Amino acid sequence: MKPKKFKGVPKQKFGGFHDTETRKIFDQDSMSLKFETLKERFFSVNKWQSYCGEAFAAFKLYDFNGHPVDREPQKGDFIRIDIPGPGEPEARGYDWVEITDICFYQNSFAESITMTCRPSRNPEDKKNRHIAHFYSSGATSTFMISKSPAHVKAAVYGRNERPNLNAKLLDVIRNLVTAAGGMMGTAKIQWKQLTDSLLDFE
Structure with missing residues (x-):
């Protein structure tokens, strides 16, 4: 199976990938209103x-x-992720990503928004430049919502997923185990839960 190609989603060059999507059909009269609700949920990262x-x-x-904020995400922001289970000790148990791009696309038939994130340093620790994530800095996760005449969609597209080996020994072991699980489908299960839940409204 080859990775799907969309505007705003980085090309797959190496490592693992996943395409995780959820679609929901609404009647045409309410489609635009439902997409506005989805936008609000999509941008409410917290x-x-x-x-x-x-x-x-x-x-x-x-x-x-590196200050916590409660607003819509912006390019250059960071997201702290607390994954169930052991986290990276060097980052106090958290994984971090940086928002590297937010793109809006629209034509007369469809509309989509993408937010691409890449494993990053811990912005709270100014002295440490190490990537605080179980994937290497080449990996990306692109979150997308879209509206077409047929349906609305929430999706996450993982690209170029490889374990982060540039860390202390215990972190490397944890990163290898977590990344292997992610590339074998564990991450896709979590992301599917997110895409389903973003669309879980009437």
């Missing part, structure tokens, strides 16, 4: 866990300077 349940990873938005 609430993602509340949509998915306590067993899901907790996401917290931080600004460029």
